[in-house]
Amino acid sequence: MTIAEIKEKLSLPESALSSIDELTTSMEKDAGMDSEAALANMRFSFLSDLCSKTVVRPHESREHKRSVAVDKLLTGRFTGIPCFFAIMAFVFAMTFGPIGGTLSDLVSEGVDIALSTLAAGLESWGLNPVAESLLIDGVGAGVGAVIGFLPTIVTLFFFLSILEDSGYMARVAFVMDRAMRKIGLSGRSIVPLLMGFGCSVPSIMATRTLSSERDRKMTTMLVPFMSCSAKLPIYALLIGAFFPRPMQPVVMIGMYAFGVLCGIAFAALLKHLRFRGEPVPFVMELPNYRLPAAKSVARLVWDKAKGFIKKAFTVVLAACVIIWFLQTFDAHLNVVEDVDTSLLACIGGFIAPLFAPLGYGDWRVSTALMTGFMAKESVVSTLTQVMGEGVDLTMLFTPVTAMAFLAFVLLYTPCVAAIATVRSEQGGTRAALEMIVLQCSIAWIVSFVVYAFGLLATGGIGQLNPIGFAAVAIIAFGIFVYLKIQNKDIELAPACSSCKGCDNTSCGCH
Template structure:
């Protein structure tokens, strides 16, 4: 009888897995690793590169501004180009390095085999809310984009698990929200960006878990299907895979910046400068201000009841990056930069981020949910639920902040 032999890689994987899949150590290690990733992205590498790109965009904007002035372009067209297009699109583009940096680290974790371990560890936690570890894969994809994440739920064997996963995935913070986080972190939390990011991602996960308990108890009663997976050996990430992953994210971001965000920035500029009779007016008397003022009282208890903040959230349904482009057009301060301090305090800025994290995803994701669930009623109910959850969690966060003495 011959004993089976194990390769050196397999033995090394077993030793590492003792810690990374340990029932006590695994989750704290995962939180520490993600905290390190966010710190490097938002406080060190990504922030540094974004600042450089922002300076380049500011220089180009100033050059175009001077050129338009020399050419004596009509004031309205001048404003459209600088205050509308350059402010809207430029504010979003400056966060491209941050997004690429984050996905560089996430690609390394995935390519190394670590994320397979996280799925294995999460199986036990997910089973408590009525799902299996197989649901972790679509939900993890949701950290990149909700659309492919929702479509990835098709691979789940159980229809019950598939529907639950679709409904919980939007609570995972997609990459389209990164420019929102980046701008507010730079304005209000420049020295604690990694901690703020980690808290937002954990908040999304916790809300998904609590929602899972609710759905499992009231709507989708039953047991999840068994979860079986083979853990691959650890390996060094390949440069080709990492570069391809980063390029896909950058390409998608640039495509959205020069299509959806470009068009919405122009529309927002027009709505900001004209009233219903198409007369040029002050921004506070414009069409978009009228819309924002109607909805503003809903958000007043959350601390950001200004029409500018409300309008940015409404426009953000088209694409989450539009929240930033809208604020950049509506809240222009001295030098053309967004004056967020006039609309938010540090506490209300964080509350605003929590609401952006949890409220309904973009129209592309909603259309995908509608197609996968094959029900208008279920999609509308999900949107309503997400709005209520986002408002309630943001309200609780603000009340806790006020009790702790923050402002």
């Protein structure tokens, strides 16, 4: 209530009101502030005094004091983000270096020895050559190649589980809130996006915890830019083939960072073209730091390892059998002597021209990318099968085309399980098809740009197909127009500000 309202309520005579005005003017002069500010100051002083006498503050625990001290470094305004990047760099260095890389080499050697022993045994038993080929070249080589990367997956999730159980991952959302708002999201979106480094399916499902439809849709569209663990075997296979051992962790970290940078660029595009407006306010309670429990970490690691092994012996196994059949027989179901005359070569050769401007127009590469839609691990198993023993990738790639291929794998459509999750979470086939088309289009553009810069750096720019520039321009223009048109749909369905007493169910928060 203002001074004028108080005087009106009192209904005083004119002389009294004049005296009040004189007294008010004198007090304003003495206090150095106007009457409204003085009134607000008195109210605040009264409330502060009242709270100090009535509010009982609980005793601050030792754990909380320790957490506050650590947070001054890990969540500080100027130190929070550098600390986050340093921690993640250490995690990736250990994953692809002395721990994960070494263990993966040992497992791969063990798989090779087991397959060689099995092949010798089957041959001595006089097994049918076609059946032997199915077991060794189909199932064994394909699934074995994927299993060889299991230690890398386990090592990565071991460190991530420690960070999660210690309470640090919850603070990442707080640390990244300021940066996330610059691209149109709140810090709450960082949690689903970080989950995307493990698997896109739970990452997309986690977006349902976001309170606005705008944030849910935008975060879902950014999940494919976070490299899921299923892509790790592909990165490890190609990086191991074209880069020296000391450089491999650096290149691997660069792949993840490049995906994040592409996601930031796409988020900025979405913010200005499709998802206009501000993200919802972000408030969260930070738990105290604690020592990670061995049982909890072991359970999290086991869940991830179990999921990886299950996929290797279900989806990847099925893909291996299909690929073996297609590369073993021709259209008349005759066993082929030359894989170039197989059914697989015919199918892969049909779409191979789409990748010719990117530098890897070989049917074996296009076939691997097709099977990657079922499960990204299938890319490795397919390349292992079609290339045969030894997997000499230099027959398919140069260092430049290998980087272009990695850029495409990094960004192209998620697996069929993730697409099905998008369909269920976003309410329709349209959202699923949109993600497939957008991600494949973005992957093609980025892969061409990487290929062009690689040729420019190595002096081979003359090898670049001019058709690629026209294709990039057309695809980029199509993406721009589509996102611009879709802006109207989002604006017509704003999210609720409160669910209390709300009858609106169109926003998707009910």
